[in-house]
Amino acid sequence: MKAKTSKTRTIKVDYLARVEGEGGLIVKIKDNKVTDVKFKIFEPPRFFEAFMRGRDYSEAPDITARICGICPVAYQMSSSHAMEDALGVTVDKQIRALRRLLYCGEWIESHALHVYMLHAPDFLGFQDAIQIAQKFPDVVKRALELKKIGNELMTIIGGREIHPINPKVGGFYRVPYEHELRGMIDKLKWALEASLETVKLTSTLTFPDFEQDYEYVSLRHPDEYPITEGRLVSNKGLDISIQEYEKHFQEEHVEHANALHSVHVGSGPYHVGPLARYNLNYDKLTPKAKKAAKDAGLGKTCFNPFKSIIVRSVELVFACEESIRLVEEYKKPEKPFIDIKPKAGTGYGCTEAPRGILYHRYKLADDGSILDAKIVPPTSQNQKTIEKDLFNYVSKNIELSEDKLTWQCEQAIRNYDPCISCATHFLKLHIERE
Amino acid sequence: MKNRILVIGIGSDFRCDDRAGLAVARFLREKNIPGVEVIEESGEGTALMERWKDAEYVFLIDAVSSDSPPGTIHRVDVQRQKIPKSFFHSSTHQFGVAEAIELSRVLNQLPPHLIIYGIEGTNFSMGIEITPTVSDAGLRAVDLVIEEIRAIQV
Numbered sequence: 001m002k003a004k005t006s007k008t009r010t011i012k013v014d015y016l017a018r019v020e021g022e023g024g025l026i027v028k029i030k031d032n033k034v035t036d037v038k039f040k041i042f043e044p045p046r047f048f049e050a051f052m053r054g055r056d057y058s059e060a061p062d063i064t065a066r067i068c069g070i071c072p073v074a075y076q077m078s079s080s081h082a083m084e085d086a087l088g089v090t091v092d093k094q095i096r097a098l099r100r101l102l103y104c105g106e107w108i109e110s111h112a113l114h115v116y117m118l119h120a121p122d123f124l125g126f127q128d129a130i131q132i133a134q135k136f137p138d139v140v141k142r143a144l145e146l147k148k149i150g151n152e153l154m155t156i157i158g159g160r161e162i163h164p165i166n167p168k169v170g171g172f173y174r175v176p177y178e179h180e181l182r183g184m185i186d187k188l189k190w191a192l193e194a195s196l197e198t199v200k201l202t203s204t205l206t207f208p209d210f211e212q213d214y215e216y217v218s219l220r221h222p223d224e225y226p227i228t229e230g231r232l233v234s235n236k237g238l239d240i241s242i243q244e245y246e247k248h249f250q251e252e253h254v255e256h257a258n259a260l261h262s263v264h265v266g267s268g269p270y271h272v273g274p275l276a277r278y279n280l281n282y283d284k285l286t287p288k289a290k291k292a293a294k295d296a297g298l299g300k301t302c303f304n305p306f307k308s309i310i311v312r313s314v315e316l317v318f319a320c321e322e323s324i325r326l327v328e329e330y331k332k333p334e335k336p337f338i339d340i341k342p343k344a345g346t347g348y349g350c351t352e353a354p355r356g357i358l359y360h361r362y363k364l365a366d367d368g369s370i371l372d373a374k375i376v377p378p379t380s381q382n383q384k385t386i387e388k389d390l391f392n393y394v395s396k397n398i399e400l401s402e403d404k405l406t407w408q409c410e411q412a413i414r415n416y417d418p419c420i421s422c423a424t425h426f427l428k429l430h431i432e433r434e
Numbered sequence: 435m436k437n438r439i440l441v442i443g444i445g446s447d448f449r450c451d452d453r454a455g456l457a458v459a460r461f462l463r464e465k466n467i468p469g470v471e472v473i474e475e476s477g478e479g480t481a482l483m484e485r486w487k488d489a490e491y492v493f494l495i496d497a498v499s500s501d502s503p504p505g506t507i508h509r510v511d512v513q514r515q516k517i518p519k520s521f522f523h524s525s526t527h528q529f530g531v532a533e534a535i536e537l538s539r540v541l542n543q544l545p546p547h548l549i550i551y552g553i554e555g556t557n558f559s560m561g562i563e564i565t566p567t568v569s570d571a572g573l574r575a576v577d578l579v580i581e582e583i584r585a586i587q588v
Contacts, residue, residue: 133537
């Protein structure tokens with residue numbers, strides 16, 4: 001932070017640690033009023049949408065899974081569903097259940113990583129998880145074990161944990177035997193207990209008093225907490241099929257970020273992710289998850305974004321309980337996939353990535369090759385809401401010291417677990433020799 | 435097998451020079467060196483910790499970005515050299531390679547030998563083309579890693 005004049009303050013964070021990808025934040029303050037907030041992200045233009053054109057429909061899950069190392073399953077599921085929609089096929093019940101289980105594995109590993117390794121340090125006043133480990137090694141070990149169990153579930157069903165290779169349009173190349181999955185039950189029971197501990201732990205944190213009037217948008221399914229399918233609903237009256245998504249949500253290009261910002265046409269910024277799912281689907285949570293939420297002091301709705309860390313933990317409880325149910329009920333399908341004949345068509349897929357809804361749309365030619373692709377990740381949908389939060393948060397806390405304000409701005413961004421440009425990870429390297 | 439040797443190639447196939455680590459791993463896999471396991475990873479830190487925890491010798495090959503000329507090969511012996519602070523805050527995966535190393539150190543979970551081969555890249559934009567000097571450096575890194583493995587296996 002530099003003081004330009006006595007009246008003008010600028011908070012600038014060039015690189016944000018602990019968000020996926022590279023991001024930067026600029027907050028401008030003049031005469032004790034916030035004048036501008038820019039949450040800059042360097043997400044590259046839509047390389048993948050262009051890269052997909054001309055490729056076979058069957059390649060979409062594998063290619064798009066490479067967009068994100070943290071949520072490959074989300075990309076595989078949204079693209080598979082979109083292709084199945086375009087080709088007019090529906091997978092059977094067991095394949096659907098297996099997909100849901102695979103997705104639970106991703107929720108567990110992604111939420112465990114974010115809650116403990118990325119977001120908790122903000123609340124505890126630590127720079128990073130390494131500092132937590134120095135003081136509370138057992139807490140970090142629990143986080144690693146929890147994440148590992150999510151990864152193991154993904155490995156059994158997906159073939160491997162990062163960029164699973166097993167899922168395909170129409171089902172899976174190979175499905176596990178019952179005994180392979182049943183072997184996970186004890187571990188999942190441990191994970192459930194660890195998740196309940198996680199909710200308890202996060203409920204003891206201190207939260208800034210900051211409730212916002214969000215439009216929450218998530219999937220909603222008549223029978224279950226939404227993961228792979230449902231209608232798109234909001235707390236402000238939206239209720240549409242996923243096929244209608246682009247009529248209601250549009251992306252805008254903004255100068256300070258390569259990424260596109262999504263808006264709900266006619267009403268503006270909206271909020272996707274765990275808080276949106278929780279607020280719109282509380283009634284579909286498992287009894288243990290509901291009880292954990294209640295014991296943690298959460299109501300049926302929550303409008304404080306900082307409490308997303310508790311809600312993510314409640315979703316961990318849900319994902320573990322749901323995994324146990326799915327594993328116990330699992331019967332190996334006779335055929336791991338359904339047969340598909342390519343044809344021309346347009347298809348839509350929308351699933352709940354750990355960070356919120358991930359929308360895919362594809363147009364196919366007669367031979368099944370991709371003519372056009374559209375992918376809208378959760379982070380670009382939350383971007384405008386993140387900037388609005390920052391504007392309101394800084395306005396409300398303008399008297400805070402610069403260090404504290406900067407810290408809390410970063411914390412506010414991490415409420416959304418933003419995944420900015422997942423596909424790269426190179427290190428900025430300076431060698432220090434001893 | 436006396437020594438468990440693990441080679442981990444890290445990178446993304448869709449980020450130009452960021453492919454370098456993966457390319458080196460693939461070359462090494464093709465050599466089919468007995469006693470050596472070769473895997474590919476995206477660079478997410480906790481997954482790496484899980485991967486290397488039972489290995490005795492780990493070679494981690496990754497593209498890096500510092501002020502060195504493209505194609506420079508950096509060798510870092512993690513047990514002997516500190517990972518500089520600047521490793522952390524520019525890493526685009528917030529819990530990445532450097533964090534995984536330092537967390538392993540704190541939790542006493544570092545493998546006995548962990549060597550990083552960092553290949554200096556220059557173009558990390560979206561795409562699949564690798565810069566020729568970086569690709570050449572990848573081939574040199576393959577030879578260097580093989581040389582080290584041979585010395586261990588003697």
